[in-house]
Amino acid sequence: MSRQSSLLSFLLILWFGGAMSARAVSELHIPPPKCTVNPKYYVDEILAGPCQDSFTRKRYTGTILQRRLCQNMSNSVFQQDGAPAHTSKLSQQWCQLNLPNYWAKEVWPGNSPDLSPIENLWAYVKNELSELPAASNLDLLKNQLKNVWADISPDLLKRLMGGMPARMRKCVDLNGGNIGK
């Protein structure tokens, strides 16, 4: 009980972000306490930081934190959820300038976990965290979070991304309705 509630209260004040593909993840970004993730912070510290680093890594092999997110960004679409910092003009401009295959926010799928594999990854990460001994302070929780993130299995990434075509088809069949689990 206390384990769950202390974890929950930490997670409420701890915002974290990262990017995933079928083969790799970016470094996880955890902003400092009380930081507001506004468009400028998002572009400077996240898009131009760990996201871009993960797009431009030199390696194609290695752990999920070592290899490049996608082999060829020209064949890949970078999709975000509809958070205001993501859809902001600054962020959209950055994507247009820095990604060879830019899709504007207007063509992203609806803001639905059904069509956003990273929502399932966040759920997995939070669940793994809840299985660990309760962190007694924020720094320990950050360490636990980074360890869980680094230990994500390549199979899980493959599974989450590999399920997308079928989920998209199902969503079309249901006229955009909820596809469930």
Ligand SMILES: *[C@@H]1O[C@H](CO)[C@@H](O)[C@H](O)[C@H]1NC(C)=O
């Ligand atoms: C990346 O993909 C684009 C578009 O399919 C292609 O024109 C380009 O040659 C590819 N680059 C590499 C390095 O394979």
